[in-house]
Amino acid sequence: SLVACSGGGAPADAGGEGDGGAPEKSTLTVAINPSTQFAPLYYGIQEGIFEEHGLELEITPQTDIAAIVSGLASGTYDIGFATVVHAVTANANGIPIRAITTIEGQIQEDDEGTVTIASAESGITDFAGLEGKRVATVGLSSHNTMTMWELADRAGADTESIELVQLPFGQMAAALASGDVDAAIMQWPFAADALAAGGVELGYNNRELFVDTATTLFNTSQSFIDQNPNTVRAFADAMAESIVGATENPDVAKESLIEGLGITAEQAAGARWNIGGDPALNLDAFEVARDLLVKFSTDESAKTALENLDVSTVVWPGAL
């Protein structure tokens, strides 16, 4: 690579820099689902880390993760965001996308990402109380739903009796307040509204299931990796560096969101992400996700496909 890495993360060594050259493709289209979780990305762009790796990024906001995944498969996007659940499901359905790096590092013991909140009126105090209730989630087969199911199941609730309602994060607080749903699986900053309105915090979904493994990923397609190995390597390196940098300078990272996401300084100040997360990828999350999907799948053929999936193929070997 053109510029020596500043000894950021482990993956930088794992990839075998020696064979690297200049990126085959220097301008990349990156599809993200805009949220403050991308503070490391914007930090890296602002601080010129991607530039140092010979990359220029064109960020495309795209809220539908399924669309990002298919955009990767069809070549519309070079790199795109998806959760580990999406990555596994896509591969089980024959869409070859590969995780190449995390967006914010591994989940930590005190993770404050996804949180399940019940409305005050519902009387629910723990995951077991979700039985027979209505729960809002951002996507029916999403990472959030899976984790909620698993936690409810562990608490002894009958997950089949939980009625799901698909809602954008922005509308969950209002739905909780009006009694349209009893609980919601939310994210910051939206959770703040719900909690301020008297919502009861049931738990942080990822804390118990995904500690020390990464669930939020940047992905690309297998064919892109085949054709642009140096580019992928450069992106992964730059991203790892950015995650470390954002951890070291969180205020700078927050500031980078003002321009990046087009939010106010106030909103940026309250931004949350997985600060201090280890930028390395491992297979744990993929295995857990696969097992959850198998466990809660109602479709036999889908189940078989998932069981037959070798999760190590979902991850770009260079990332491990």
Added chain:
Amino acid sequence: MSSAAVFTPTATETVLTVDGLRKIYNEGTDQANMAIDAVSFHVDKGEFVCIVGPSGAGKTTLLRCISGLASPSAGAVTFEGRPLTNVPEQLGLVFQDYGRSLYPWLTNGDNVALPLSARRMPRAERAARVAESLQSVGLGHVERKYPWELSGGMQQRVAIARALSYRPELLLMDEPFASVDAQTRFDLEDLILEVRRELGITVVLVTHDIDEAIYLSDRIVVLSKNPSVVREVVDVDLGDERTQVETRASEQFLSLRRHLLSLVMPKDA
């Protein structure tokens, strides 16, 4: 010109009086268009009056004023001694455009029954009356059919049957026989004469056919060009018994004809 307007309830009772009628379309705008300037005439009970005049003279407009469908800009129309404000119950109307005045979603029978049910005639009586009316115009067999399944002449006759069905005292007809072939036309003319004789109704008929006007009427009101005034009222004394071939060939007919033609076409006369 026969002066109008004195209402005399004697043997020749006046049913309809048109007095100084004027009609201006789009009055008060810069597109104002005077269709009728000043028209006065009267119609006695049981009389058959034809109105002739060049195209665009305002014949249809005049008929609309007489029927109460349009209100005059000046002058008055008196029907049975009372000034006209709305369409009177005892009025029968046959429009120039029969094709548009029959309702295509109703059968011929229902079309004829419509004014009867509006007058709350009992169902049984209504059915009998519909059949009878259609019969009288020679269309007993088309009751169940729709208007658009008939030829033009037949449609015209349904419209006439509808106007006759509720036994109006005054029948207004606007060029009812235009664009019908000669034979059908003759048949219809004779039909109207017969009905009028039987029921004793009063008829005002607009036509552009001078022969037809002479053949049918007791008096002919000749309108001038637009904006129209009454050019002359011509009395027709051809008696009650008229037949198409002979009456039309009679000397009296021909001289009336010449006179009217000279009225209608000043430059030729």
Added chain:
Amino acid sequence: MSSAAVFTPTATETVLTVDGLRKIYNEGTDQANMAIDAVSFHVDKGEFVCIVGPSGAGKTTLLRCISGLASPSAGAVTFEGRPLTNVPEQLGLVFQDYGRSLYPWLTNGDNVALPLSARRMPRAERAARVAESLQSVGLGHVERKYPWELSGGMQQRVAIARALSYRPELLLMDEPFASVDAQTRFDLEDLILEVRRELGITVVLVTHDIDEAIYLSDRIVVLSKNPSVVREVVDVDLGDERTQVETRASEQFLSLRRHLLSLVMPKDA
């Protein structure tokens, strides 16, 4: 019945021959409808022939066959010695329904110009011809207006002007004067007679008005009821100089009239 078909290029040259024409609509289906059974007649150059017959006789159908718009089921139409296959260039046609045959999206001038530009007439000449044609029907001032801004009679005249504009050798007209008031009608009749005299064209005209047929024509083809055959061909020897009032009142006219009425209305005769 005058027998047709021998083509003799003499003084009285035969332009159009109709020989045993038959037309069946929806032929070969169970809704087959024989409109014309067997019609034969011929038209000489410069002659004025009227076709009369009851409604639905097949007059329009016959004209469509003569013009080449429809093909006969049997029999032949010969135009200038050649069997007719398509609409000939030298043909002028005026449809029964002028309202639908003028194009409302074109001005009257453009409507008249259409056949001229289709014949690739140069622009300047075309403009002159359009003005002249409209002038000849007394409508010099409506060139820039649209057909729907005119009264019915005026539209009819535009259609006639259009048919005359390219100086056809044979003019076919289908009830061109129906539902026009008496004066306009008389004017148009005289116009056609005059044009025909000036340009020496041949005219075939369909009408349901017997008086009109007598007034206009040299010969009258009387069709029977549907499916039609030729009932009789009546020669009209009223001379070349005809005037509406006098000609129509002449003894010869009246006797022809009686004869034709008896032909058209068998039961009355």
Added chain:
Amino acid sequence: MTRVTTSLVPTVRARGSSTGMRRVGAVLTSLWLPVLLVGIWWFATANSSSPFFPPLGDILVETWNQWVVLGAWTNAVVSLRNLFIGYLFGVLIGIVGGSLLWRLRYLRIAVNPIIYFLYVLPAPALLPAMIAIFGIGDMRQIALIALGSIWPTLLNTLDGMRGIDTVKFDTARGLRLGGWRTYTRLVLPGASPQIAAGMRASLTVGIVLMVVSEMVAANSGIGFFILQAQAEFAIKKMWTGILVLALIGTALNYLFVFVERRVLRWYYRSRALGSS
């Protein structure tokens, strides 16, 4: 607006086809192209390895599995019920509202821009507002379908009534039919062909909104089924949803035509004659 047509079905009937042979011919004419296209689809995808275009055979098997064996048909029942209720309300409001606007000229002038605003407003954009007003559940879906179905019917009703020619109104006055009788015997039947065209357009809109309303904050219905399949990247499953939706849409369309042809018999028959 009087020139709106929503389907070719009424016009494509073979004319005068009462004999057996002709009927068979007409059926063959209307079937060969769909059959051919399905055949092309079948063979083009037979060996497809693209995850997006699975073999047609697989799709059909999957359709049977999903919709019959696994009981997804309940989704269709929910969808159709919502559609039916919402559509009924929408169309009724459309006809009544259109009549009122026709009758009350100043009201018409006054609300004109609002109506067109609502007519062209993309209904999915209203979803958040609908959720705010009606909450989550069938009420909101029905309300959205009803709201969308109103406008085509309303505008066509108004246009149809305005298009009735004046001679017919004069006739009604001449016959002294009175207000209500004039409305029921003249205005409604006279405008009915166009009201029907509007109702058919409303049906199309209604089906679209049925799907849309199920794509947000729903947990059953065909739209839900399709979107969920998308989220799971279950492309084959998604194809089955689209297939079922196409079948339902076509069936409803033909059902509508069937009813319309009967109710408006006078109209189609008179036009068939007029055109010959």
Added chain:
Amino acid sequence: MLDRSRSWLNWALPVVTVGVVLLAWQFVTAGGMVSATQFPTMTDTMAALGREISTGRVWPAIGATLIGWLIGMVITIVLGVIIGTALAFNDFAQRSAAPVIEIFKAIPAIAILPLVILIAGSTLPMKVFLVCFAAFWPFLIQVIYGVRSMDPIVLDTARALGVRGARRFLQISVPSASPYLVTGMRIASAQALILCIVAEIVGGAAGIGRNILLAENTGVVAYPTMYAYIMVAGILGVALTGGFFLLEKRVMHWHESQRNIRESNKVGAA
């Protein structure tokens, strides 16, 4: 009769109505009948609209939506007129194609949206494809119907006058079918716009729809922005539809319906 002296009502009434509706909105929301978390007040929404306009963020969104609309419309109209005319003149082709058209018309474009997004991504081509899919079938039907409903006398007249070929197509067939064409275009335009915005909302392609979506996802604070963009969508729709009405008025001035409208505006019916 609505004569000159009262024609001011023609514009005054709508303006007043719009004002009343806006005031009612403000009254209901500010008065607390609907909570502000569910529905923003009119003034907040207007402020948001003003902000979006003053920062210039609204224009790229409108531009992106309009581009999709325009390309889709052009493709729809060109293909529709060509294919429609060809089908209309051939009875067999038309009867063969009718069921296929009916089936495709019955598939709501929204239903294939997820599939198209998967295949084409959230891109302009995706949007254009959906727009075409939604607008093409109804427009095609309209074209076929228009060409076929041509009065036989109109065609006969052309034959009798010796007008043939391209001249006949341009001077006779197209004007004759134009009432249907123009109406079809107007309807297609509304459908195309709706589909554009839906594609943006569901699929996240750039445009007004995506701005609605982003605001929606941002939560309560962005509700005024969301409704501001919804209003932009509606106003754009009114503008485009109004444009087509004007076009219709211009191009179709000769047609009976336009004459009737002129007439009823003059004389004042009902």
